[in-house]
Amino acid sequence: MNLEFVPLLAILVSLAAVLPIMLSDRKPNLREFWTILAALIKFGLVLTLLPGAIQGNSVELHLVDLAPGLPLALKADPLGVFFAVIASGLWIFTSFYSIGYVRGAGEHKQTRYFASFAVCLSATIGIAFSANLITFILFYEMLTVATYPLVIHNEKEEAINAGRKYLAFTLTAGLLLVSASALVYHYTGTLDFTPGGLFSGVEIPDTEMLIIFILFLAAVGVKAGIMPIHGWLPAAMAAPTPVSALLHAVAVVKSGVFAVLRVVGYVFGTDVMGSYGLNDILIVLAGATIILASLIAFNQDNLKRRLAYSTVGHLSYIVLGVALITPIGITGGIMHIAAHATMKITLFFCAGAIYVNLHRTEISQLDGIARVMPWTMGAFVIGSMGLAGIPPINGFFSKWNLALGALEGDMILPVIILVVSGLLNVGYLFPIIYRAYFKKGEGLEKYGEASPLMVVPIVITAALSILFGLFPNLFFNFYDLAVDISSSLFINQVP
């Protein structure tokens, strides 16, 4: 079978769904049918690329030239497929959940909501399959613009301010990415992502290399939530919860860490990172982010904001793994993309279910709710345990690899950071569980569990977190993929 056009179709299918979604404005069931259909087709298309990716093959497609010598090109390499499987797979659950959520919460402008969601997914898959920086920029900016209507969805003062903050951060990042790419093009004459980097054989002075790296770091660090440029993420929690769940725990922020991986592994290359000492910068920033974000999370009474800071911390796990520049470390980082995705989406789903069902958003209001929402809170426990790194949840597995990777590189500090962060995670997540299970709640008599449209996705994502923890290679061979990807990045290095 000729797979050449599959990446393109996978990107376009949700974009094509936008029109039917908008035309079915007055028929909500038909409108949601289009979303689900697009999600299923997209996932199916991405899955057809998986067998090739497991064998280490890439599917390439060159479309028009965007600029002389810089084509709009797609390349479904193993890393891209890995990310696309996660994003498109979780979109299916999020779509079902969204239906339950927006109808349960009586949200306005639902058509705009579903249409923007579809565009976001196109952009995310586009990011996954970009073969070069210029294509990447195209989809990165598209994601910025498409997420904006979702951030400001409720159109209240707070949301509009969050939207402005979001745009200020991400548009600035986009411009820095453009200038960084232009510099790379100036020095190397190419922008194609290449395992091992573009700079081999190019002599660049230390300071200029450092400038290019910092530009890239600031550009992709915004979406990856690296401190101190994470500020938009907690503010963006003003968005409806499914948006926070898929975009601010999976698609958008993972695009950021995915970009970190692309930049480190495919633009600079692992040996350049090491020889110029650029990875030290990353390790320090990521380590500081992990600890600080966890500490700030303690202070948040709003459940979604606490989860947001937790996201900031966990994104830096991935960045840290990449920055270790050791095969096992990068494997751990890649695995944590998948692990954090299933765990954090579960937690956000729970937060949304609690909001729609009980209209409660603050942690101090959650006393005793496990009694009325047993499934939701059960899933919450699983997600929390995973984030804290307790086996057998998949969060443990990736963290174990991260720690091994640090030891492989003879580094102790990252291991300490990981241990401390695990304890901090317990510290800010378990009090919620304690409240829900062991404190006596008030005014809960008339409530039951949330709508099945929301609870079923919650349970499935929680179950996936356990399954992937026990069997990392289940269904999609995630672990083998991660190992292959990470070893391909060390291709240039003499052992």
Added chain:
Amino acid sequence: MIESHLPATIALIFVLFSVLIPAFGIWRSELSQPLAVLGSGLAAAFSIIGFIQYLSDGALRYYFGGWEPPVGIEFVYDGLSGFFIMVINTVAFFVFIHSHHTAKQEFPGKEMPYYALGILMLLGFNGMVLTGDLFNLYVFLEIASLSGYALIAIGDRQAPYAAFRYLIIGTAGGTLYLLGVGYLYTVTGTLNIIDMSAMLPMLYESNAVFAALILMIVGIGVKAALFPMHGWLPDSYTYTSSSSAALIAPIGTKVAAYILFRIMLWLFGIELTDAMAPVTLFVGILAAIGILYGSVMAIAQNELKRMLAYSSVSQIGYIIMGLSLANPWGFAGALLHVLNHAVMKAALFMISGQLRLREGHSDISRFDDSYRKKYPWTMAAFTVAAISMIGLPPLAGFFSKWYLVLGTIDNSNWIFLAVILISSLLNAVYFFRILEKVYMMNPAKGQKSVSDGDRNEAPASMMIPTLILSGSLIVIGFANAVIVGILLGIAPF
């Protein structure tokens, strides 16, 4: 053998129609718009054919009456002039189609003078671009300017005052240019650009030549609204009628930019411009300041047309900055931005015209989300043009910035690079401010809420040109590699 007379044909079309429109317009005033559309359409078609011919056959020099220069006058149809007149005439064609309703509403009974003057101004623009003779260029400059002053005077109550101000400043600018031409003539004894460019390298130590360059840049800088000589522009574009603004804003300053290109890169040539590097650098710095100044001032405006006017000051800066970089990427970026900005600004001014037609104002503080319901297509076109102005891919505006960025990096000019980036952010501020209102702000209390039934879109004769122009921003974005390939071929490096 019409092909070989192509340069003259284009100019003669405008001469013909500038006579036909008053002649028929006196008899039947409603005939003047179709005639103007026909004239500009013919000219646009010929300029596109001409450009395609240039691509296959190379540049064309047309000697009037068979008199060879330097004795006679010639039109030079090369890549640069071909590209510019193609852009000018095509945009003008769409603007004339669009102006039917705004003209009738904003200045009833004066349609005939508007269209006659518009065609006359286009004659001036085309002549300036095509001519190969510096004095001839001045003559066309005055034709364009005088009809331009009159066009601007058609408008609000303040319009004649704004036009008068422009007239004073503009005439001073034209005179400075003429003075510069005089200096050059005294030292070289010729007015023909190609002829003169062969002589100037021998004279580059002459103070007269240096003074002439400065005088010409300042004089034309006024017309191009190069900072700090932009003072006439905001008032003129704000107070004039929507139709005049849509006609002049996208192309007027571009023609002045063309003259700067011609003078700095062709007449003086790249080696000589290098020898006068301080001048080039100075022009670049003025452009950079203009970019930032225009963007900041645009943020402060509450009137859509005025905001767009300041934005024009900023955007012309991009073009002139690209010119001052004097390298292939900067050149390609600047010329691509000529095309992009002409299309974007035309679309945006046409949209402001549509809003004025329906709402009677274009006051940003009164925008709210009823606009989205009343004018869904207009607002969609606005969104596309705005995002292109901000410079997000894959729209056209991104790519001109991309090439300009490459140009600044090639020159290691980090300050200019920073200026481009900062200005893009400022653009985002003033455009998202409007998008936010149009898509989200609930109408003020006391106004009845608008339902989808109250759709009140502008007429098709306005909507279609606007949509074509905004749609073409996407096409240009994807086709820019081809365009830039051609533009790099034009570059004199």
